[in-house]
Amino acid sequence: MDRTSGFALAVLTSLIFISGCATSPDSEEASNQDTAVESGSTASSITDPYENWNRKVFAFNQGFDDYVLRPAAVGYQTVVPGFADVAVTNFFENLEEVRNFINSVLQLKGEHAVVAAGRFTYNTVFGLGGLIDVATAFDLPKRPEDFGQTLGYWGLGSGPYLMLPFLGPSTPRHLTGRATDGLVFPSPYDYAESPDRYYALVLEVVDKRADLISAEGMLSGDSYVFVRNAYLQRREFLVNDGRTGKDPFLQQGNEDVMLDNF
Structure with missing residues (x-):
């Protein structure tokens, strides 16, 4: 499997970002309010110029x-035992440690x-x-x-904030990073034959979507705004290693919510 296919893998895997835990937006009116957003060093504000x-x-x-x-995720949770679901999640998250290592070095x-x-090393061996x-x-917690x-x-x-077909919440910087990760870092799918590689890919996507089902109850108010704010805060949190600025959840009355799957 070549690196173009690797990029396709990254695109399909990121289907988990679609959900925002899956409810319809409550409003079609643009709010154009400033929200917290990821930045290289300090928190900044950003408008949503393409909100419509x-x-x-x-x-x-x-x-x-x-x-x-x-529906595929619900069926997966119904059929797959809990311990097996956790094992599948652990397996795919362990593969991401290669990406985590290289980007940690670059930073x-x-x-x-x-x-x-x-x-x-520990999880593989x-x-x-x-x-x-x-x-x-x-005492080695995951640091994405x-x-x-x-x-x-x-x-x-x-x-600017972008909502992309199938890819879900993004920004130009995050999209560039996602594409680079998909093209550069090794993937086990490179060594699998068809159709096994596609079975594994579908399993990864469905497993990650299933992990989001339990978070669906956290959505409140305008789901579009909620997902946007959750995504932007999460990216800011990751880029700044937890040093966040203005908290968009305080504006929405959801101070204790963190959607880690973003």
């Missing part, structure tokens, strides 16, 4: 989720790089190829790093 278009794409994505992705984060390398997350028990965060670390602005 973004809302239409958001509704399309939710329709796809309602009729295709979520000059030595401790994060050591943790990523340790997690991959002692966790049955990553099916069991033994690294967390060794992607190329979008790397670009932010070196000062590249995020650009």
Whole structure:
């Protein structure tokens, strides 16, 4: 499988971002309010200049989720035992440690790089190829790093908020980082034959969507605004290693909510 196919993998995997946990937007009116957004060093504000278009794409994505992705995820949770579901999630998350390690190095984060390398080693060797997350028990918590965060670390602005068909919430910087991660970093699908590679890909997407079902009850108010604010806050949190500025959830009355799957 070539790197173009690798990019396709990254695109399809990111279907999990469609959901925002899947409810229809409550309003078609543009609010154009400033929201917190990821930045290279400090929190900044950003408008949603394409909100009218973004809302239409958001509704399309939710329709796809309602009729295709979520039913598949519900069926998956019904059929697959809980321990097996956790094992599948652990396996795919373990593969992401290679990306975490390389981007930690690019961001000059030595401790994060050591943790990523340790997690991959412990989980692969002692966790049955990553099916069991033994690294967390060794006090090595996951520290996600992607190329979008790397670009932010070196000062590249995020650009305007975008809602993309199938890809879901994004910004130009995050989209560039996602494409780079998909093209550059090794993937187990590179070594699989058809149709096995596609079975594995569908399994990863459905498993991640299933993990979001339990978070659906957190949506409140205008779901478009909620998902936008959750996404932007999460990206800011990741880029700045937890040093956030203005909290958009305080404006929405959801102070304690964090959608980690963003």
